[in-house]
Amino acid sequence: MAVIMHVDMDSFFASVEQRDRPELRGKPVIVGGQRESKRGVVSTCSYEARKYGVHSAMPIAQAVRLCPHGIFIPGDHRKYEEVSRSIRKIIHEFSPVVESISIDEAFLDMTGCEHLYHSLEHMGQSIKRRIYDAVALTASVGIGPNKFIAKLASDFHKPDGLTIIAPEEVEDWLAPMAVDKIWGIGEKTAKVLASWQIRTIADLRRWPQEFLTQRLGKQGESLYLLARGIDNRAVEPETEAKSMGKETTFAEDVTDIGKLRQTLANLVAIVGIRLRQKDLWARTISIKLRYGDFTTISRSLSLPEPINSDDGIFQVAEALLRENLEDLPVRLIGIYVSQLTAFGQGSLFTDPRKETLTELMDELNTRYDRPVISKGRQLALPKAPHKGKEPT
Numbered sequence: 061m062a063v064i065m066h067v068d069m070d071s072f073f074a075s076v077e078q079r080d081r082p083e084l085r086g087k088p089v090i091v092g093g094q095r096e097s098k099r100g101v102v103s104t105c106s107y108e109a110r111k112y113g114v115h116s117a118m119p120i121a122q123a124v125r126l127c128p129h130g131i132f133i134p135g136d137h138r139k140y141e142e143v144s145r146s147i148r149k150i151i152h153e154f155s156p157v158v159e160s161i162s163i164d165e166a167f168l169d170m171t172g173c174e175h176l177y178h179s180l181e182h183m184g185q186s187i188k189r190r191i192y193d194a195v196a197l198t199a200s201v202g203i204g205p206n207k208f209i210a211k212l213a214s215d216f217h218k219p220d221g222l223t224i225i226a227p228e229e230v231e232d233w234l235a236p237m238a239v240d241k242i243w244g245i246g247e248k249t250a251k252v253l254a255s256w257q258i259r260t261i262a263d264l265r266r267w268p269q270e271f272l273t274q275r276l277g278k279q280g281e282s283l284y285l286l287a288r289g290i291d292n293r294a295v296e297p298e299t300e301a302k303s304m305g306k307e308t309t310f311a312e313d314v315t316d317i318g319k320l321r322q323t324l325a326n327l328v329a330i331v332g333i334r335l336r337q338k339d340l341w342a343r344t345i346s347i348k349l350r351y352g353d354f355t356t357i358s359r360s361l362s363l364p365e366p367i368n369s370d371d372g373i374f375q376v377a378e379a380l381l382r383e384n385l386e387d388l389p390v391r392l393i394g395i396y397v398s399q400l401t402a403f404g405q406g407s408l409f410t411d412p413r414k415e416t417l418t419e420l421m422d423e424l425n426t427r428y429d430r431p432v433i434s435k436g437r438q439l440a441l442p443k444a445p446h447k448g449k450e451p452t
């Protein structure tokens with residue numbers, strides 16, 4: 061019988077902020093944007109904020125209405141990624157078969173590793189303790205015979221929970237749960253099911269497979285199985301990242317090409333440092349533009365040799381911007397790198413002095429968890445002096 065473990069950090073970004081800034085502990089912390097942010101959405105919020113009905117993916121403006129005294133933080137993704145990397149390292153000590161499903165969640169296939177522990181309880185406590193000792197953050201852990209059960213279990217006693225569901229307990233444990241607890245059941249499907257008086261997983265079990273398949277197609281078939289706790293999906297160990305990118309939505313649509321160029325330079329700096337931290341080179345550089353009317357384009361260029369310096373990436377990205385900017389204003393700009401390879405030819409094709417400078421910049425920018433050195437192109441241009449009327 062398979063043993064699958066799901067590890068999920070508790071309100072990850074908000075917990076990192078509360079860990080590093082004691083004055084935020086016990087307070088409703090909402091990460092995702094400034095209070096004034098017009099387009100931001102909540103990416104994580106502390107448990108104190110959840111009491112007010114705030115949840116992730118909610119527009120910041122709505123969170124402000126629900127929780128006016130909340131503490132709104134734009135968030136420091138470089139720091140969260142750093143913490144996530146430390147956690148991932150620990151997770152990999154527990155199993156060779158790990159599937160990361162987001163920055164703060166992973167499945168581990170523990171099948172065959174059980175004998176290393178006194179019990180499944182001991183196994184779950186061990187990973188929670190190792191994570192806490194390393195990063196001073198709590199995780200909730202679920203252990204079950206498959207991914208579906210493990211993920212539901214980690215969610216069962218949050219925060220700082222450990223829930224173990226033995227195969228013979230699965231059916232009874234699932235029975236009273238609301239159907240929208242099932243992966244992939246959104247509001248829409250939940251409504252359809254409710255119209256057939258299906259509200260809990262036990263309700264769902266009363267319907268024959270043909271009925272569900274006829275009405276819901278392939279999803280009906282998987283619902284039939286999941287309702288019985290059957291899930292044959294394997295934990296898929298991660299493959300090398302296939303692409304990397306960063307985009308930003310402006311608070312106000314941008315009509316100034318200088319501002320676009322500067323933003324692009326900043327995005328390139330973020331993606332560049334990520335590439336180099338992973339020792340990867342990219343052969344294809346893409347930019348993405350979304351205009352004020354929401355039309356979105358992306359344009360790519362593939363190079364004969366992979367690159368990973370900010371200068372190289374920026375040069376290509378800027379050329380793509382200049383050639384393909386069809387319209388103004390711009391609402392969103394993004395940069396993506398793909399066709400990644402671990403075998404760069406960097407040193408053969410770039411000036412070694414530039415390489416040293418890049419390394420030094422990366423070192424300082426990483427050490428201080430925030431960019432301390434930027435290139436000129438990343439800085440805002442001074443406003444053009446106001447021109448008076450030329451004397452005639």
Ligand SMILES: [Mg+2]
Nearest residue numbers: 068069071164
């Ligand atoms: Mg989480």
